[in-house]
Amino acid sequence: MKRALITAITSLALLGCASVQAAPRGCVILLHGLARTDASMLVMEEALEQAGYHVVAASYPSRSGKLSDLASDTLPTARRACAAAAPEADVNVVTHSMGGILTRVWAKAHPEAEWGRVVMLAPPNNGSELVDTFEEVPGFEWFNGPAGTALGTGPDDIPAQLGPVPFSLGVIAGNRSLNAFYSSILPGEDDGKVTVESTKVAGMKAHLTLPVTHTFMMNNPRVIAQTLSFLDSETFVPDLTLGEVLWDALVE
Template identity: 45%
Template sequence: MFTHPILFLFLLLSGHIAYAQECVVLLHGLGRSTWSMHHIENSLEKIGYLVVNQSYLSREQSIKSLSEVVGDSILRCQQHKPSAIHFVTHSLGGILVRSYFQHHDAANVKRVVMLGPPNHGSEVVDKFKDSWWFKWLTGPTGQELGTNPESAPNQLKPIALEIGIIAGSSSLDPWFSSLFSGDNDGKVSVESTKLPEMKDFIQVENSHTFMANSRNVIMQIQSFLSSGAFAKPNRALISSN
């Protein structure tokens, strides 16, 4: 059942084995699909969580309209009468959660783990938003993710949930990385991921695209969902593996 016995032992000894009545919603990023969250889905199911890997058409609507998928996913969880609902998001998925809870009650939603969220926008959008290929790849959604004060992420207020943020600092794209002045994951700067209301934060040596596949990132997700904190400061836990 557990392919990584050391990870299982860590989770067992620290009380990180979940009860099935807790439900976790997974929200993928812009231009991605539920398959990009497949490793996270499998890992959480193996330790007892109910998992809703929510699909949505990320390139076809405004962020405000897309955020309603958060409500849809909560309803899917509530069918199982969970004691708590959590979210694990990649990139745009985190912005959708923040947008949704601007105007909706959190109810029994408790914790959110955000992977590489452009909480203050992305310099990649600033540079390429007027390019035809960027518009084609990202649709109207991508136009809203710049770093200017009027961008959708920068208009959002703090939300009353326990938020843990994982930021990547490794890039596979030197062209995009050249647009940033500091550490970044090739799409989002480390500083842009941060929120004043976040409960915990960790920086990992992973790229934006493949962060959700990292075994160590997945362990950090499990840690925060169960305890409200990341597993620190063991450097072995935040390597690129």
């Protein structure tokens, strides 16, 4: 039943994505966010596979190590899996939240690496003010680990040290929040965890803001459709899709 629902949802997403008309190709690495697992990307995985991509859904213990250690433990293994499955294909990456910073950390340490296209969903590319606010609160570091506590907005935090991205990047930000308290701390538009402005980074090729929340945006058919669009054509098409309309009807 769960598999059937996932297939139905992703089929709706594909209805709104022109990229599936052209034969998509290549391998896509999926990287989840903080305190999540690869299961959080299952709907995205299904959509990518339906579109013809080989998918490597990487999982890493996001609360158990430094960003540099997590990156060096995760990216090489995932890239080797892509190379084995599709030797001549580009290595593309789709990330959620901290997964985007993980990718940037590894890319900076390995400037010789070749990349396909990268889509980041709600990445804290300039950090999050929530970390600045709560990092000294008891229990914050225990819950978020050393990687999560390094995602502040200060000059000594990891995001500020990474520089422009060295790959073709499309960023999708959300501007709806499920947490009014968090949003009162975050300046400007936000998704409940990260501001729209913070998702932007030097060197990105395209940026799109959609009415979605941080936690669940990777399951939204419109986000999935735009992800497929960028992987295929390096562009976003910000029109309302049939998939989004049908999704709204499904969840109401």
